Amino acid sequence: MDLVCRYIAGNFGNPEIASWTNGDxxxxxxxLSRASEIQLSPSTLKRIFGKLKTTERYYPQKATRDGLARYAGxxxxxxxxxKHPRPAKPGDAAATEAPGPLTKIPQPKAPHISWWPALILMAGACAIFAWQWLKHFDHPPExxxxxxxxxxxxxxxxxxxAVFRVQLPDRFRGDSxxxxxxxxxxxxxxxxSPGAVLTHYYEKxxxxxxxxxxxSQPVDTIxxxxxxxxxxxxxNSQLDTxxxxxxxxxxxxxxxxxVTPKEVYATGVDTLHTFYVDFVNTQEWDATGDDIELTARLTTSRLRPGIxxxxxxxxxxGEKSQHEMLLLKPGCVSWAYLVFSEKGIHGSRTDLSPVGTDLTSGGTVHLRVKDKHAWLTVNGKPLYDIAYNQPVGKLYGIRINFAGIGSIxxxxxxxxxxxxxxxDGSK
Structure with a gap:
């Protein structure tokens, strides 16, 4: 866990974890919520990175570890x-030098040893390699x-x-x-657990x-x-998830x-910190997300506390998946991302400089999708185009989310x- 934290710190651009502030x-x-689709509060991150001391080393659940590893590359x-079967020891060079986004953790130089111990180590390494190979090639996860x-x-x-349960075939012999x-x-x-009922509260x-x-492998989606x-x-507030x-x-x-800042504040949201406003209209439309044209004239929030x-x-x-576009000012494109069905492009790993756009004075976002190929433009300027494979299917609604106070x-x-x-809206 310490090792993946150092990778993340390198990608984050500030390898000195001990110097991180609450703002970091x-x-x-x-x-992480945008690039890896995991929701972690600052307090949880502090436990993961060791800022908040606990009696035992905090070890998050598998889905969270998967998201952290994806952001680490x-x-x-x-x-x-x-790829890291032997974690670096605290005294090793790898433990003190944070890796960059694309670098490998350097290993310490092996001390001089006689040939018999060397043969033993080589045999052990071969055994570990063979076990890993058999695990992932001969016996993939069930x-x-x-x-x-x-x-x-x-x-x-x-x-x-929503009330969920898992339905298993009679022949299932796995680990429930x-x-x-x-x-x-x-x-x-x-x-x-199979046979159990689980209820989840959807609030938006x-x-x-x-x-x-x-x-950790996908089996079914509904x-x-x-x-x-x-x-x-x-x-909703970034500080209160x-x-x-x-x-x-x-x-x-x-x-x-x-909406106005006064209306947002009256609901209980602290408007002196980062907050978001969602406008959602969900209904079943006689159209498919794989052949559609969206036009949205809107104005994003001007500079304000937390924004x-x-x-x-x-x-x-869509019926099976969705299209999603996060647009930000040019200087913030590291946080931008585009999702078209199964294709996701994240600004932390791809140069999305062309997508950077300032809509604080208003503008028109246009998305054209034809035969599972998407073209995105803003104010008539082409920003990005990409083809995808998995159909989105029938359209079921639209969501426009602003950081701060925006208008449609x-x-x-x-x-x-x-x-x-x-x-809908003025023409």
Whole structure:
């Protein structure tokens, strides 16, 4: 765990973990939530990195370790462990020099030894290599065929308590303790035993893709759909990830659809720190996310306490997956990311400089998707295009999330033939 922390510190750009401030942990929390899709509070990160001392070394659950390893540049936690079978000792050079984003941990020079001990060490190394090879090539992790994630009420209003269980075939002979549910809304993953019932509280409207994992491998996915009656607005604070705060039902006015800092503060959100406002409209549309045109005229938040990058995230919910675009000012593109079905591009590992855009004075975001190929433009300027493989399927809603106070002037969805699917706001 100490080793992966040093890798993360190198990618984070500040290898001196001991000098990190509370602001560093806040920033890393945001980066990990976007780049690795794991939600870790600053206090949890402090336990992981040793800032908060505990009686025993804090060791997070597997899904969290997988996310940390991915940000460190590895496929998952098992991949990281396989490539580091012997952790560096505290006195080694590797323990004191933080690695860069693409560097390997240097190993200390071996002391002079006689040939008999050398032969013994070589034999041991060969045995370890053979065991690793057999483990990952001859015996890959079991994926229980026929195992399904079942939800008795996958569709509901907002909020919604979904009831889950695992359905196994009669021939299943695996380890039933290895099943975990990833709920898809950023909340903590939970283990589930076959035959048991697990209820999860979804507190925001949208479409979420709950996944069943077995031994950290995906087995099944089902969508959980929280419908709305038109637009809803919800606020939440970066410092309080356990609660959301519904706002009065918004509508389009002369200045578009927005909320005021006073309205956000009245719900209980501290507007002197980083906060977010979600505008969501979920409904079933007669269109597919694989052949659609989205146009959104909007204005992002101006500079205010806790808001520097003036970000906006636009999500199109599909039947099977989603399109998601996080746009920020040019200086903040390290945090930007684009997701089109199974393809994800993160600014921490890819140069997304072309995607950097300042919308504090307003602008038009346009997404065109045709035959599973997406083109993104802002104010008529091409920013990014990419092809993907897995179909998104039928559209089920849109979400526009602002850091701070933003406004939406107009939103529309059209089919490639020009027929209107959805339109709201001023023209």
């Amino acid at each position: 942990y806040l920033r890393l929390s945001g980066i 590895f496929a998952d936690w098992d991949d990281f462990v396989d 994926r229980p065929a026929g195992a399904k994630l079942v939800c008795s009420n996958p569709v509901g209003d907002n909020p919604h308590s 303790s290895k099943f975990v549910i990833v709920f898809g809304d950023g909340e903590r993953d939970l283990s589930i 409207p949208g479409r979420f893709y709950a996944k069943l994992l077995y031994d 969508p959980i759909y929280l419908k709305t009656n038109g637009w809803t607005a919800t606020a 356990t609660r959301v705060y519904p706002l009065e039902t918004p509508g389009f006015g002369a200045a578009g659809m927005s 520097r990058c003036s970000q906006v995230m636009i999500t199109l919910y 002037q107009q939103v529309s969805l059209k089919k490639p033939d020009g027929s209107m699917v959805f339109e």
